[in-house]
Structures are given as C-alpha cells and as structure tokens.
Amino acid sequence: MPNPSVSSNKSVYCPTLHDYWQHTAPTLNLRINFAQLLLCHPQMDKTAVASPDGDLTYRQLFHETCRTALALAQRGIHPEERVLIALDDDHMQLCLALGCWAIGAIPVLINPQLGAASFDHIVNDITPALCVVRSDRAAEAREALDNIDVATTLLPVPPHAFLTEMDWRLSDGDPTWRDFHLCLSDRVHTIQYSSGTTGTAKGVMHSAQALLDFVRCQMLGFLGFLAEDVIYAIPRTFFSYGLLHNLINPLSTNATTVRDSHWPAPERIIENIQRYRPSMLLGVPLHFQSLLDNAENLPPHYRPRFILAGGSPLSRRLIQRWHDTCGTWIHDAVGSSETPGFIATTFPHSPLKCNGVGYVTPACDIRLLDEHRQPVAQGALGELWVHSHFLSMGYWNNPSLTAQRFLCDKEGHRWHATGDIFREDEHRCLHFEGRRDDCFKIKGRWVTPIEVEEKVLQHIPSITSCLLIEGPMKNGITGSVLFVETHQFQSTDTLSREISSALSTLESYKHPTCCQIMSRLPTNTNGKPDRKALRPQVPDILARYSA
Structure with a gap:
C-alpha cells in the first residue's frame, strides 16, 4: 500500500525526540527512525x-x-x-x-x-x-x-x-x-488489528508522527507524565491501549514500563503492584473490578498518582467503590484504535462530578452528528466524529472502508466516524450511550443498551455486570434479553422484579423482555464484554419466554 506523499522537498533528520519535537512545521519532511527515537535518551x-x-x-x-x-x-x-x-x-x-x-x-x-x-x-x-x-x-x-x-x-x-x-x-x-x-515520519510504522467486536478485525495503520504527537500533546503536556514515573499498563500490547501505554508512551518519556509475559490474572496484577509500586496504573474496568474483589491483598496505603480505566464503560459504582476501598479516584477515558490517545477523559476533574466519560482533551475536536451527518442539538444522541493530529492513516488493504470512515470537511480537516453514540450535556461533558451497532428499535423507538445497563448496575449491588441484547420473537416483533452476572443466588422471577424496579424511571419499551442469569459474562481477548458471543443465544431465550 503506498504511503502518503509529502509536498515539500526540504528534509530534516531527527536523531532524538528532542530534535523531532523542535521541527514540527507541517511543510517539513522529518526523516527519523522510530526505534532510535524511543531508545536514545x-x-x-x-x-x-x-x-x-x-x-x-x-x-x-x-x-x-x-x-x-x-x-x-x-x-x-x-x-x-x-x-x-x-x-x-x-x-x-x-x-x-x-x-x-x-x-x-x-x-x-x-x-x-x-x-x-x-x-x-x-x-x-x-x-x-x-x-x-x-x-x-x-x-x-x-x-x-x-x-x-x-x-x-x-x-x-x-x-x-x-x-x-x-x-x-x-x-x-x-x-x-x-x-x-x-x-x-508520516509513513506506515505499525499496524494494529481491532478486536473485531463489531465485525471482522480491521488493520489500523499508524504513523510514527501521529503516535509521537500523541505523546507530546497528551502524555507530557496534558497528563504530565514524567521520566521518574513507573507505568503499569495492564492491557496487552496487541491491544491499542496497551501498545500506547506499556511501550510507546513509557519509552518516549524515558520512564519505566512494567511488562509481564503472563496473562493478567488478579493475583498476577497484585504481585506486580506489590513489587514495582507503579506511580501510573492503567487498565480496563474489569481489571479494577477484579482487584477490588481481592482488595485484602493490595499493598496497604498504595496511592498511585494517576489511575485510568479505558476500553469499556466505567460504572459510577465501580469508581465509588474503588475510592471507598483505596482512597483514590479512577479516571475514565474514551478512545479507539483509530484515534490513539484519549478523545475525552474525566481528568483532572472529579470523576463522579463529571457524571460521564469526561471532557474533550487538548488537540482533539469532536462533532456529534445524526445519520444525515448534521449536528445534533445539545443533549441529543449523535455519532461521535473526531478530528486530531493523532488520527490513524486508515485501514490496511481496505481503501473503501477508509474512505467511508475517514472524511475531510470543507476546510480540509480530516475526521473519523467512530461508530460510538454520545450525548453532550450543558457542561459539555460527554456521555457514552453505546455503539451504533448495539442500538436497536423497540416499537419504532431507539433503545441504547448502556442506559439500561447503567441503571441496573447502579441500583442492584448483587449484579456485577450486565448486557442488553435484542433479538426476534415468534410474533415478529423485536424483544431484548438482559444477561446478568451475579454470584448471589436468586430466582429469575425475583431478579426480574428487582430489575423492573431499578428501571422504573425509564420508558417501558426500554425494559428487557426477560433476563438470563449467568455466573460470568463472556469477554473478548481485550477484556471487553462480548455481546457478539451472547447474541446467538437470544432467539432461543426469547422463544422459551414466549412459549
């Protein structure tokens, strides 16, 4: 696949990151070696x-x-x-x-x-x-x-x-x-495959220029990462979140990265925390949930100066429980494989006061658009479009999808259609409402699963995780099943009544048709809840309910 052409004939060799960051004019051809920049300090x-x-x-x-x-x-x-x-x-x-x-x-x-x-x-x-x-x-x-x-x-x-x-x-x-x-610096330097949560895995192309600009603008400038930091990013390196934070970000900042070849089981994570006392701890919500379930083994008085959860929605209940147990706040953030770094985060504000995933970060611009690519009113749901210097180059070997998901506006600014549905409140805080592919209609009206799931988690402590998935019923209409993970035994009828009570403030069409109790919900290889794995079960569950 050809690399983007560069218009200027002027070329500058940058042997170190200091040299690279001194030459940021877009008209320059910056000649680099990515490994050399990451390692020479x-x-x-x-x-x-x-x-x-x-x-x-x-x-x-x-x-x-x-x-x-x-x-x-x-x-x-x-x-x-x-x-x-x-x-x-x-x-x-x-x-x-x-x-x-x-x-x-x-x-x-x-x-x-x-x-x-x-x-x-x-x-x-x-x-x-x-x-x-x-x-x-x-x-x-x-x-x-x-x-x-x-x-x-x-x-x-x-x-x-x-x-x-x-x-x-x-x-x-x-x-x-x-x-x-x-x-x-603007050629293809690495390819990362998406988890395939919403379909076939896509090869996302990144340039060194985008990755290094992310480090300078967000890690050094906004979040204030230091060379003295010990950074423990629990997600694996094949995950975009992991590549950035256990490899590129620490090495770029001359910091220390904690890396473990073994799969991140709770006991393994705790051993690494006890041994290395990281000042920066990054993971997905599932990691922090498992750490709280083993909180008695965490080092006493361990207070990292920065904790971040990304990759999947972070519940307010988990934020509060972590603070009550450990005395520190977990900050939420949202990003994607196509937009390295953070589009929005609660940092440096109080995570609970934000009441959402946070505010747009520096060097990022966003738009919430409807299906006609027109801006939505404040408080309305819209697909998140992102413009930043960190955008990926597109999808490897897939120019048609690249053209569909990466578009330029009239001013020539490049935007990425994330497929994520958000709303923006009166304080300009973003609220994640789910993937476009996960939303569905009941009686002609849209249901965003995450709205239902958050309500259930907020009001029923015995449920540790849940997923709402739609499917066809025998009468030809669409129904939905709420899969719940709980370790406290109770009958389906009892749990259904609790769920109905928790959802009493929502319109009735948003309520699940029935619920399915499970000891553990499936997750994909990136630790995210796996709706795709549960979807084949929905028609049979709805059929049994209708019988």
Whole structure:
C-alpha cells in the first residue's frame, strides 16, 4: 500500500525526540527512525523495562534491539515488509517490534491466543514476510501461511521466552551495528488489528508522527507524565491501549514500563503492584473490578498518582467503590484504535462530578452528528466524529472502508466516524450511550443498551455486570434479553422484579423482555464484554419466554 506523499522537498533528520519535537512545521519532511527515537535518551542506565522476566536498562534494550534488527536484516526482511508477531508480552516481543522499526519494517502485533479463523484472516490481509508465533501455535500458523501466495518464513519460539533463548538471531553479530533505516515520519510504522467486536478485525495503520504527537500533546503536556514515573499498563500490547501505554508512551518519556509475559490474572496484577509500586496504573474496568474483589491483598496505603480505566464503560459504582476501598479516584477515558490517545477523559476533574466519560482533551475536536451527518442539538444522541493530529492513516488493504470512515470537511480537516453514540450535556461533558451497532428499535423507538445497563448496575449491588441484547420473537416483533452476572443466588422471577424496579424511571419499551442469569459474562481477548458471543443465544431465550 503506498504511503502518503509529502509536498515539500526540504528534509530534516531527527536523531532524538528532542530534535523531532523542535521541527514540527507541517511543510517539513522529518526523516527519523522510530526505534532510535524511543531508545536514545540522556539516562541510558535507567531501567526501561521492569518485568518478572528480568529488568532491562535503556542501554541493554538498545543493544538487544540492535542485535534483533541485524538478525531480521540477515533473514532478508526489508523496509516496509510486514512482520506478524503473535507472542506474549515478553522481551522477545518487545525486541522484535523495536527491531522491525530499526530496519524500517512494519510490526503487526496480534493476540497469541487468537482463534484460527481470525488468524487466517489477518495472515491473508497483510501477507507477512516473517511470522513469529509461540511454538504451541506453530502448526496452525503453518497451515494458514500455506494458503497465501507470498513466501513467508515461520519462526516458532517458546512461550514466555527469555532473551537468552533467542538463538534464532544466529549470532551476536556486529556489536557496533547502527544501520538504522531512515524514513519519513508520516509513513506506515505499525499496524494494529481491532478486536473485531463489531465485525471482522480491521488493520489500523499508524504513523510514527501521529503516535509521537500523541505523546507530546497528551502524555507530557496534558497528563504530565514524567521520566521518574513507573507505568503499569495492564492491557496487552496487541491491544491499542496497551501498545500506547506499556511501550510507546513509557519509552518516549524515558520512564519505566512494567511488562509481564503472563496473562493478567488478579493475583498476577497484585504481585506486580506489590513489587514495582507503579506511580501510573492503567487498565480496563474489569481489571479494577477484579482487584477490588481481592482488595485484602493490595499493598496497604498504595496511592498511585494517576489511575485510568479505558476500553469499556466505567460504572459510577465501580469508581465509588474503588475510592471507598483505596482512597483514590479512577479516571475514565474514551478512545479507539483509530484515534490513539484519549478523545475525552474525566481528568483532572472529579470523576463522579463529571457524571460521564469526561471532557474533550487538548488537540482533539469532536462533532456529534445524526445519520444525515448534521449536528445534533445539545443533549441529543449523535455519532461521535473526531478530528486530531493523532488520527490513524486508515485501514490496511481496505481503501473503501477508509474512505467511508475517514472524511475531510470543507476546510480540509480530516475526521473519523467512530461508530460510538454520545450525548453532550450543558457542561459539555460527554456521555457514552453505546455503539451504533448495539442500538436497536423497540416499537419504532431507539433503545441504547448502556442506559439500561447503567441503571441496573447502579441500583442492584448483587449484579456485577450486565448486557442488553435484542433479538426476534415468534410474533415478529423485536424483544431484548438482559444477561446478568451475579454470584448471589436468586430466582429469575425475583431478579426480574428487582430489575423492573431499578428501571422504573425509564420508558417501558426500554425494559428487557426477560433476563438470563449467568455466573460470568463472556469477554473478548481485550477484556471487553462480548455481546457478539451472547447474541446467538437470544432467539432461543426469547422463544422459551414466549412459549
């Protein structure tokens, strides 16, 4: 896929982030190496990575990146070729991503536990020159690679591999290797696949320019992240939220990132908190819910200076419970794979006073538009459109969808249609009302599931999570099922009465047709509630209810 052209002939080489940020004129062609910018800092003997797998200083990480880059080049990987990396968050994954950037290749980090169909789709979409997978997934990967027309090298590695196990790098090579590939900062530097919550996973293209502008404007300027910070971003690196906050943001700011190759079970997260005492703690609401369920194991008097939950809606009940238990506030934020960084956040305001996901962040502009792309009135529901310097370049190998979701206005400003439904209150605080694809009509009137779900969670403490999903009934009309997660046994009739009482202030058409009790609701690989997994059950549940 061709990269965007640059109109100016003037070119500036920027070997460090300080140099890069001194040259921000849009008419300049900034020639950089992304790995070099992330790793070259004044404090090279400072810890870059704190991990149960072993700590790495910036100097050690720089050396290992150079070794990996040389090995990739020796294996015939060229600039702009894609390298598929399906590994846990170990040192090998990190060095491979940095090594790709060092030689100008494009790393594509995906979930190592991805299902066969999704893996096949991604392999066919990006046609990688090299595919690095855990050894326990090698057979499946080989089968997928045999179905594409591009010769791809398969490299299986042990799960949770240490750097000493990276024997594929052939030899120590030249310890003085510094042949960093220089390229324009606005070319494709990385591709991240969306979780596929609303359909087939899409390859979202990011430039180094967008990612670094996000760090400068939001991490350093707005949130005030410091080189002294220890940042623990629990989400995995294949998740856009994780890539930004456990790799790009910490390394860009010369901070320390906490990375763990093991899946983030509650006991594992608590061990890392106890060991590293991060000053910045970032996760999804499910992580904080699980930590509260094990609050007796959290370090006493642990008070990180910044806590953020993103990735899925954060309930007011969880915010209050965390504050009552831990004495600190969790800040809410909203973003997407296509818009790195935060579109809106409650920081620096009180999360409960905001009564929503927060206010639009600096360097972002938003519009709430109806189905005709016209602005909605204050308080009305509209699809969120975003303009910022951080917007992705579009979708890999999918120009039609890129043209549909990324549009320019009359002034030439580029906007992204997020597919998220919001409303803005009189204080200009944004309120998330759900995905456009999740909303449905009952008796000709729109229902936003999150409005119902929030009401239930707010009034019934025994319910820890819930999802409202529509489906067809025998009489041809649309009904809805409220799936509830609760660990307190009670009959469906009793729970239905409690739900009806909790929803008494809402119009009757918004009430669920029936409810379904579950011990645990499914989540996708990013830890988000998985409506798609429950949807096939809805027709049968509604049919039994109607019988």
